[in-house]
Amino acid sequence: MTEQLTWSTEQRNPDTMAIDTLPSEGIVELVVAADAGVAAAVAAQTAHIAAAVDLAVAALSAGGRIHYVGAGTSGRLGVLDAVELYPTYRAGDETVVAHLAGGLDAMMRAAEGAEDDVDAGAALVDDAGDHDLFVGIAASGRTPFVRGALEAARARGLATVLVANNPAAPIAEFADVAVLVDTGPEVVTGSTRMKAATAQKMVLNTFSTATMIRLGRTYENLMVNVVATNAKLEKRMVKLVVQAAGVDEALAERLVSEAGDLRVAVIAALSGAEVVQARAAAEQFGPDPQRLGDPSGIRAAVAALQG
Template sequence: MLDENITYLDTEQRNQNTKNIDQLSTLEVLEKINAEDATVPLAIKKVLPAIEKIVNLAYASIKEGGRVIYIGAGTSGRLGILDASECPPTYGVSPEMFQGLMAGGKDAIFKAKEGAEDSLTLAQKDLEEIHLNKNDLVVGIAASGRTPYVIGALQYAKKVGASTASIACSSNARISQYADAPVEVITGAEVICGSTRMKAGTAQKLVLNMISTTTMIKLGKVYQNYMVDVQPTNEKLKSRSTHMIQEITGVSDEKAQALYKESHAHVKVAIVMALCHVNLETANKLLEENEKISDILNK
């Protein structure tokens, strides 16, 4: 059982800059929040080498056929689910590759089940249900760095031989003890004391963006700075896809439309067809043999 004293945590301190926030005008409140939010990217900059370790573990796990599993409670859990759920439409990957789990299950996404985070054993059950294995990476997310549910997840991950990482917003976080790649983004006292959905949540979102995006770049899902594996599931994305083909290859709009259709709506394939002057079959083969479009072009 963890001790109940949380007053020592960085995220539980009183912010001296916002002591009178309840007496301010609307604009003044917004200015205070904005000023505090501006400190978050600077806090993240200090721990970029630690985030790099998580990305390298994520890439290694995926290359071995494993998955990246985000796990947390409350806001932390929801942010993990958000980042994981956006990977398939953005980068055309399987929903299995990045997954998000949270204390209390799917119902807790919409309605808080705060008591669920206090269990050291529920996380093991949740990870067993998705058949966690040694090729996976488990990323525990907890602003306080002490959430029992997250600690239980990392302990079980260690037990099965999976890689582990953690994201906390407190120094000397307990979850860091169970992580191969711990990250501690010290965002300090919140605008509203203890409201870690604010600066801490913003930091977690930014770090998760970095992890998934950088991993996708390493996996060849990006060419230059284009999302070439985007899934064109609506009219906006279809338009973006053909425009992307045209911008990257320099072909006419008509030719871009033709390549889009010929590639069966696979932007990445269409680009290789145009740049390498090859047919659909050859383009697919080249992409099977090379991780990135740039690898093909540099040969």
């Protein structure tokens, strides 16, 4: 058996051998049925994802950055996760940056050969900080571009994570934490834009969301670091204050406008204090990943103001 056939994502799926003979509904049923098992495969990696979150929290708390590294679909998912963190959690590329083999042009046009460039992956580590974390994303767990980055990061003593869909991923040896989600054969053999990619999206969503929560970017389950980049998000900021404190919309709108900072507005609404006092408390009780139960510091700030 060749090495390629040992990768579960490259094996033929016995349930879909006759998929090309089916009508549309039959094809859709098989695809949906195959996808139904992805969540369980991701859940089986809970402990490893949590360990990766701990590495991310440590890296960011020390002033480092998280680097997503991938090629093709895997790399595009890294870009997607990274860019969505700013409007949601006010975390820009100074916090999480994505590196796609072939550059950002490869987001719109496939650059399949770029994944074989080990040196390009290794070069990503040249300008990394001493506390940075590298997260490789590769369905097969062998992509040379990703290998280059993880191997170089490991050589520098930087923390590393691998997200892959091959339980026997060859480059897992370069990862401090390996999240190996066994999604099995694809409906269409080798088409890892399907189950494998769905699993990777779930892992990255979970990883980045848990990291942001640990860093105090939420209050309860509310986004208190939303950046108002459009009218919809401006309205959402007002709604978030209403949801957090139970105040009326008019007061919430005034506090958001005066504060210019959603976290400060929430503290003012919860405590009944003026915005200037809420701002001072917000600065005193900043987000702290070690403060379990109140990582955002909002509860502590409100308690101090009401003290």
